[in-house]
Amino acid sequence: MATQAQVQHHKHRVVIIGSGFGGLHAAQKLAKVPVEVTLIDRRNHHLFQPLLYQVATGGLSPANIAAPLRRVFRKQSNCVPLLGEVTGIDPEARVVRMDGQEVPYDSLVIAAGAQYQFFGHPEWGEHAIGLKSVEDATAIRRRFLLALETASRCVSSEERRALLTFTIVGAGPTGVEMAGALREISGYMTREEYRGLNPSEVRVLLIEIEGSVLPSYPEKLRYYALRTLQKKGVDVRLDAQVTDIQAGHVKVCGARDEDASEEQILTRTVIWAAGVRANPLGETLAKATGAETGKGGRIRVNKDLSVPGYPDIFVLGDMALFDHDSRGPLPGLAAVAKQQGKFVAKHIARRIEGRPSERFYYRDLGQMATIGRSSAVARIGPFKLTGLTAWLLWLHVHLLELVSFEERILVLIQWTWNYLTWNRSARLITGPSPLPLPPKELHGDK
Amino acid sequence: MATQAQVQHHKHRVVIIGSGFGGLHAAQKLAKVPVEVTLIDRRNHHLFQPLLYQVATGGLSPANIAAPLRRVFRKQSNCVPLLGEVTGIDPEARVVRMDGQEVPYDSLVIAAGAQYQFFGHPEWGEHAIGLKSVEDATAIRRRFLLALETASRCVSSEERRALLTFTIVGAGPTGVEMAGALREISGYMTREEYRGLNPSEVRVLLIEIEGSVLPSYPEKLRYYALRTLQKKGVDVRLDAQVTDIQAGHVKVCGARDEDASEEQILTRTVIWAAGVRANPLGETLAKATGAETGKGGRIRVNKDLSVPGYPDIFVLGDMALFDHDSRGPLPGLAAVAKQQGKFVAKHIARRIEGRPSERFYYRDLGQMATIGRSSAVARIGPFKLTGLTAWLLWLHVHLLELVSFEERILVLIQWTWNYLTWNRSARLITGPSPLPLPPKELHGDK
Numbered sequence: 083m084a085t086q087a088q089v090q091h092h093k094h095r096v097v098i099i100g101s102g103f104g105g106l107h108a109a110q111k112l113a114k115v116p117v118e119v120t121l122i123d124r125r126n127h128h129l130f131q132p133l134l135y136q137v138a139t140g141g142l143s144p145a146n147i148a149a150p151l152r153r154v155f156r157k158q159s160n161c162v163p164l165l166g167e168v169t170g171i172d173p174e175a176r177v178v179r180m181d182g183q184e185v186p187y188d189s190l191v192i193a194a195g196a197q198y199q200f201f202g203h204p205e206w207g208e209h210a211i212g213l214k215s216v217e218d219a220t221a222i223r224r225r226f227l228l229a230l231e232t233a234s235r236c237v238s239s240e241e242r243r244a245l246l247t248f249t250i251v252g253a254g255p256t257g258v259e260m261a262g263a264l265r266e267i268s269g270y271m272t273r274e275e276y277r278g279l280n281p282s283e284v285r286v287l288l289i290e291i292e293g294s295v296l297p298s299y300p301e302k303l304r305y306y307a308l309r310t311l312q313k314k315g316v317d318v319r320l321d322a323q324v325t326d327i328q329a330g331h332v333k334v335c336g337a338r339d340e341d342a343s344e345e346q347i348l349t350r351t352v353i354w355a356a357g358v359r360a361n362p363l364g365e366t367l368a369k370a371t372g373a374e375t376g377k378g379g380r381i382r383v384n385k386d387l388s389v390p391g392y393p394d395i396f397v398l399g400d401m402a403l404f405d406h407d408s409r410g411p412l413p414g415l416a417a418v419a420k421q422q423g424k425f426v427a428k429h430i431a432r433r434i435e436g437r438p439s440e441r442f443y444y445r446d447l448g449q450m451a452t453i454g455r456s457s458a459v460a461r462i463g464p465f466k467l468t469g470l471t472a473w474l475l476w477l478h479v480h481l482l483e484l485v486s487f488e489e490r491i492l493v494l495i496q497w498t499w500n501y502l503t504w505n506r507s508a509r510l511i512t513g514p515s516p517l518p519l520p521p522k523e524l525h526g527d528k
Numbered sequence: 529m530a531t532q533a534q535v536q537h538h539k540h541r542v543v544i545i546g547s548g549f550g551g552l553h554a555a556q557k558l559a560k561v562p563v564e565v566t567l568i569d570r571r572n573h574h575l576f577q578p579l580l581y582q583v584a585t586g587g588l589s590p591a592n593i594a595a596p597l598r599r600v601f602r603k604q605s606n607c608v609p610l611l612g613e614v615t616g617i618d619p620e621a622r623v624v625r626m627d628g629q630e631v632p633y634d635s636l637v638i639a640a641g642a643q644y645q646f647f648g649h650p651e652w653g654e655h656a657i658g659l660k661s662v663e664d665a666t667a668i669r670r671r672f673l674l675a676l677e678t679a680s681r682c683v684s685s686e687e688r689r690a691l692l693t694f695t696i697v698g699a700g701p702t703g704v705e706m707a708g709a710l711r712e713i714s715g716y717m718t719r720e721e722y723r724g725l726n727p728s729e730v731r732v733l734l735i736e737i738e739g740s741v742l743p744s745y746p747e748k749l750r751y752y753a754l755r756t757l758q759k760k761g762v763d764v765r766l767d768a769q770v771t772d773i774q775a776g777h778v779k780v781c782g783a784r785d786e787d788a789s790e791e792q793i794l795t796r797t798v799i800w801a802a803g804v805r806a807n808p809l810g811e812t813l814a815k816a817t818g819a820e821t822g823k824g825g826r827i828r829v830n831k832d833l834s835v836p837g838y839p840d841i842f843v844l845g846d847m848a849l850f851d852h853d854s855r856g857p858l859p860g861l862a863a864v865a866k867q868q869g870k871f872v873a874k875h876i877a878r879r880i881e882g883r884p885s886e887r888f889y890y891r892d893l894g895q896m897a898t899i900g901r902s903s904a905v906a907r908i909g910p911f912k913l914t915g916l917t918a919w920l921l922w923l924h925v926h927l928l929e930l931v932s933f934e935e936r937i938l939v940l941i942q943w944t945w946n947y948l949t950w951n952r953s954a955r956l957i958t959g960p961s962p963l964p965l966p967p968k969e970l971h972g973d974k
Contacts, residue, residue, distance in 0.1 A: 126673060126957045143589035145954035152721040153951065162723070165677040165957070183681070216958050227572060231611040235629070275598040277608070488945055488953055495941065499934055505599065507934055508591035511572045511611070512662050 093118045093160075094434050097178050097187035099168050099363065101128045101151055104193035104399035104419035104426075106485070109161050110154075111427030117434070119161040120185055122178070126151055126165050129216065130484055132416060133493075135256065137219035138353075139226070139263045140509035141500050144216040146493050149485040168194075168363060173370050173392055189394050189430050193423065194361035196378070196400035196414060198354050206327040210352040213256055220512060225351050226264070227511050230271060234278045244348035246272075246284045249332055251324050252356030253290035254297070255451040258307060260353055261288040261316045262454035269315065270504050287317045287347065289324055291337045291356075296459070298413060299449060303459040306468045310453045327352055358414065360401040371395065376403040376411070385441035387426055393439075396429075398422035404442065412444055416483075421445060450476050455501065539564045540880050543624050543633035545614050545809065547574045547597055550639035550845035550865035550872075552931070555607050556600075557873030563880070565607040566631060568624070572597055572611050575662065576930055578862060579939075581702060583665035584799075585672070585709040586955035587946050590662040592939050595931040614640075614809060619816050619838055635840050635876050638813060639869065642824070642846035642860060645805035652773040656798040659702055666958060671797050672710070673957050676717060680724045690794035692718075692730045695778055697770050698802030699736035700743070701897040704753060706799060707734040707762045708900035715761065716950050733763045733793065735770055737783045737802075742905070744859060745895060749905040752914045756899045773798055804860060806847040817841065822849040822857070831887035833872055839885075842875075844868035850888065858890055862929075867891060896922050901947065 094117045098105045101123040109121045127148040136142040151163035170179035171192075177184040198212035211221050226248065233245040248264055250257045265286040272281040288295070288311065294304045295311065295318060311318055319334065325344055326333035332349055336342030360379040368375050373389045374382040380403035381389065387402060389395045399419030404412045412418045425442045432439070450460035450472065458472035467475060477497065484490045500506055540563045544551045547569040555567045573594040582588040597609035616625035617638075623630040644658035657668050672694065679691040694710055696703045711732040718727040734741070734757065740750045741757065741764060757764055765780065771790055772779035778795055782788030806825035814821050819835045820828040826849035827835065833848060835841045845865030850858045858864045871888045878885070896906035896918065904918035913921060923943065930936045946952055 126677065126955070143591040143954075144956055144958065145589040148956050150953065150955045152717070153953070153955070156721045159723075164681070165674075216956060220958075228611075231572065235610070271598070275602045277605075486953070488949075488951065491945075492938070492941065495938065499937075503934075505934065507596065507599070507932070508589075509572070509596045509599070510590055510594050510662060512590065512666075 094188045094430075095120070095186060096189045096191065096430060097122065097185055098191040098193065099123075099178065100193035100195055100361075100399075101125070101163070102131070102193060102195045102399060102419060103416045104195075104423040105191065106154070107420045107423035108191050108193065108398075108427045109423075110158070111424045112430065113158045113160065115160075115427070115431040115434070117160060117189075117430065120187075121151065121155070121161060121163045122166055122168055122180060122185070123151065123163065124165070124167050125215075126163070128154060128485055130489075131214065132483075133480060134213050134216075134219045135260045135263055137216070137508070138213060138222040138260065139267050140223055140506035141263070141267075142493060142496055143508045144220065146489060146496065147484070148216060149489060154485060171363070171367055171370050173395060176394075187394075189433075190396065191423075191426055192363060192367060192381075192395070192397045192401060193399045193419065194363045194401060196358040196360050199357050199359035199378070200327075200354065201357055203327070206354070209327050209329050210251065210354040212354045213260065220510075222351075222353055223509065224511050224513055226268070227509055229350055230268070230276055230279070231511075233283075234276050240348065243283060243285070244330060245350045246279070247287060247347065247349040248285070248351045248353070249287045249289065249347065249349040250353045250355055251289050251327075251332075252354065253288050253292075253295035253318070253320075254355060255449070257288060257290070257353075257355035258295055258311065258451050258453060260355060261286055261311060261318075262314060262452065262457075265311075265314050265316045266454045267506055274504075285317055286315070287319065287349065289319045289322050289332075289334060291321070291323050293321050295320070296451060299451075299459065300461055300466055302466055303461060303468065307451065307453055307459050310457050314454055324356075358400065364397070364401050367395070367397070380411075386429055386439050387422055387442055393433075396426045398426060404444075406444055409444075415449070417447055418444060450479065452476050540634045540876075541566070541632060542635045542637065542876060543568065543631055544637040544639065545569075545624065546638070546640035546807075546845075547571070547609070548577070548639060548641045548845060548865060549862045550641075550869040551637065552600070553866045553869035554637050554639065554844075554873045555869075556604070557870045558876065559604045559606065561606075561873070561877040561880070563606060563635075563876065566633075567597065567601070567607060567609045568612055568614055568626060568631070569597065569609065570611070570613050571661075572609070574600060574931060576935075577660065578929075579926060580659050580662075580665050581706045581709055583662070583954070584659060584668040584706065585713050586669055586952035587709070587713075588939060588942055589954045590666065592935060592942065593930070594662060595935065600931060617809070617813055617816050619841060622840075633840075635879075636842065637869075637872055637876075638809060638827075638841065638843045638847060639845045639865065640807035640809045640847060642804040642806050644800050645803050645824070646773075646800065647803055649773070652800070655773050655775050656697065656800040658800045659706065666956075668797075668799055669955065670957050670959055672714070673955055675796055676714070676722055676725070677957075679729075680722050686794065689729055689731070690776060691796045692725070693733060693793065693795040694731070694797045694799070695733045695735065695793065695795040696799045696801055697735050697773075697778075698800065699734050699738075699741040699764070699766075700801060701895070703734060703736070703799075703801035704741055704757065704897050704899060706801060707732055707757060707764075708760060708898065708903070711757075711760050711762045712900045713952055720950075731763055732761070733765065733795065735765045735768050735778075735780060737767070737769050739767050741766070742897060745897075745905065746907055746912055748912050749907060749914065753897070753899055753905050756903050760900055770802075804846065810843075810847050813841070813843070826857075832875055832885050833868055833888055839879075842872045844872060850890075852890055855890075861895070863893055864890055896925065898922050 130147040155161045166180045200206040229245045236242040272279045323337040381397045382403045400414040448462040452458040458476045460467040460472040576593040601607045612626045646652040675691045682688040718725045769783040781790045827843045828849045846860040894908040898904040904922045906913040906918040
């Protein structure tokens with residue numbers, strides 16, 4: 083028996099790090115390939131990040147947009163999801179190190195995504211909250227709701243204005259969607275639920291270093307988005323650079339003007355939707371393989387997404403720097419990661435069969451972003467849509483993209499309900515200390 | 529103007545502390561009474577505690593059973609919910625102290641509920657988790673899911689058995705419902721989703737100091753509940769007393785046997801559903817008013833729920849010790865708190881009108897508890913029901929009791945879905961450190 087086992091060849095082992103769009107689709111696409119897949123993630127769930135801003139504003143519950151991996155893969159017998167943090171990669175021994183354990187691989191797929199970076203100011207991370215995880219979203223929700231509660235019994239008008247000023251840094255899709263939703267929900271809540279508050283004191287500030295919102299979108303859509311945000315009452319600051327973030331204020335100056343003076347804005351809630359940086363695992367990999375890292379710590383990959391010199395290691399999604407011929411590096415979009423995940427799965431299957439390698443082509447389906455209720459901008463190939471049509475399309479696409487049927491049904495019902503009633507029922511203040519006015523958190527700089 | 533304002537009498541001010549069943553129903557019942565209600569709570573939501581065990585086992589999301597108070601009272605113009613912690617009561621000055629602020633009252637309703645007590649062993653609270661708040665429920669969920677993940681790659685069979693042993697202390701309704709649900713979900717998950725685990729290694733232990741489960745229920749129902757739990761595979765230990773709880777084990781000995789030897793059971797997850805104690809605010813009140821406290825720190829109240837000597841201070845629910853004539857002290861049930869809340873509201877209205885005082889009568893509607901899928905026990909007045917009939921009745925009653933229409937619809941859909949698919953989608957591991965095998969948490973005593 084022992085001899086037989088030793089002689090027997092093991093199946094090709096694929097280790098996938100990260101269960102975001104790239105990792106998840108790679109693992110699913112390998113379902114019928116004769117491989118053994120190990121999907122390692124620090125979380126036990128796939129998170130549908132594009133809807134995270136709705137958790138942050140109380141419209142959806144975390145479980146609505148998070149699919150437990152064990153559930154997703156329960157019928158895919160060749161894939162085992164493993165909860166753990168990868169601490170090292172050894173490309174010579176072909177093992178991944180994780181919590182003191184070694185996981186051997188024949189093909190390695192690295193899709194651990196990106197995290198927020200504060201442009202060389204890690205200390206800003208103490209006051210500004212990003213939007214990458216369930217914990218981030220519930221932290222924003224908590225901060226936002228506590229600000230309203232605290233403002234409702236705050237006697238100092240200066241302090242009340244700081245509490246009611248919500249600042250969002252970065253006007254990409256996440257920042258725009260967050261600003262639109264926050265403007266609407268805070269307006270509704272101060273009008274309807276906090277009788278002691280003056281709705282006109284609420285201010286949602288969207289700060290963007292470029293000259294327009296949604297800089298990667300066509301001009302017509304950028305303009306429409308800006309006008310819609312302004313009509314809804316969002317205070318949009320373009321060409322504005324954040325120079326400091328403290329517990330009680332942000333400092334902003336003109337991004338183009340050489341000697342622009344700094345403006346200090348009192349604000350208790352800062353949401354960071356600006357720069358991202360590849361997962362630090364990228365650096366680990368670069369050290370181990372000598373791979374080149376580009377902007378934001380991304381790993382420069384070959385046309386088949388493999389790491390130069392290592393045809394069995396693939397990097398994809400937000401961690402990969404993929405130059406798409408004349409189109410330049412591909413952006414960090416869910417659609418890119420998803421297509422790359424599927425490509426890598428097919429590529430591994432081809433390699434096992436000894437078929438020749440192909441290269442990755444990104445099929446650009448478009449871009450879309452909502453701006454509050456009933457309004458959105460969308461580019462579908464060459465077509466540009468705005469307003470209600472774009473919004474309905476956005477709803478449709480996002481519902482279909484959710485991983486499980488159950489998520490789709492529950493999100494649809496919740497959305498219909500929210501739309502008709504303006505209610506956002508998932509407005510819970512939870513956390514280690516659910517009390518208002520935590521001096522450290524809200525009065526840190528006083 | 530100033531003179532006129534000074535002469536004008538203010539409306540009767542009612543301050544309610546706690547938005548559990550008692551406080552919530554008191555506030556709602558005061559809607560049409562000419563009073564000003566301030567509802568103070570440490571949370572911004574009313575929590576439907578009877579379904580908390582379903583959040584702990586991943587069947588429901590926290591938002592499904594938590595109604596934001598601002599939303600609940602948005603159309604009741606005489607009630608303002610206030611988020612804060614009451615730190616003192618001054619019955620002579622008639623003010624409640626809260627976060628350095630003073631809130632004056634004409635009538636005070638104290639309904640701050642109970643919390644778990646560990647029978648003189650507060651250190652057990654480091655290892656055992658109660659089930660009173662959203663955070664408790666998500667902590668249990670996290671511990672349970674991490675135990676399965678960790679066990680799935682644990683090589684030591686002793687350690688694996690400790691990870692797969694889930695201990696519940698106390699076999700009242702909460703303990704029984706928790707044990708039934710945990711047994712079913714852990715069995716399903718090890719069979720279907722953790723291919724590396726042996727379902728027979730999972731063990732759910734229910735420890736009860738009395739001679740039967742559900743000690744306050746009629747004998748027929750107690751016996752049925754015990755049989756059902758055992759058939760489902762719950763290891764029920766009656767007449768058993770917990771003598772120690774550590775991070776890796778509990779110690780149990782016979783409760784009746786004088787010189788019974790201690791048994792040590794290896795277990796990584798301990799859920800506490802045994803003794804409760806009135807909120808410490810009870811002691812504060814007792815010191816301020818000289819009121820008598822009884823078993824579990826409850827305040828002995830008059831027949832109209834007022835504190836002896838203070839006709840304008842009322843204590844109700846889990847904080848009140850109310851001797852119901854021959855029936856003895858009323859138990860800490862949602863139904864008791866709810867009826868007392870409504871009674872106090874009517875009583876305050878009568879006092880304002882100068883009408884004579886009445887006394888509180890508890891209308892005993894019955895008791896019910898589920899034991900996993902399709903099974904429950906219920907007593908409705910003198911009638912006793914078991915099995916599917918009782919279970920359907922339980923579903924019906926609990927759906928109707930949920931505060932908002934939206935909660936009812938979403939919980940109904942989620943339950944139907946869970947029942948048909950065995951799925952429990954709200955199985956998220958969240959928290960400050962979402963990683964498995966946290967040495968402090970799981971290996972604390974090694």
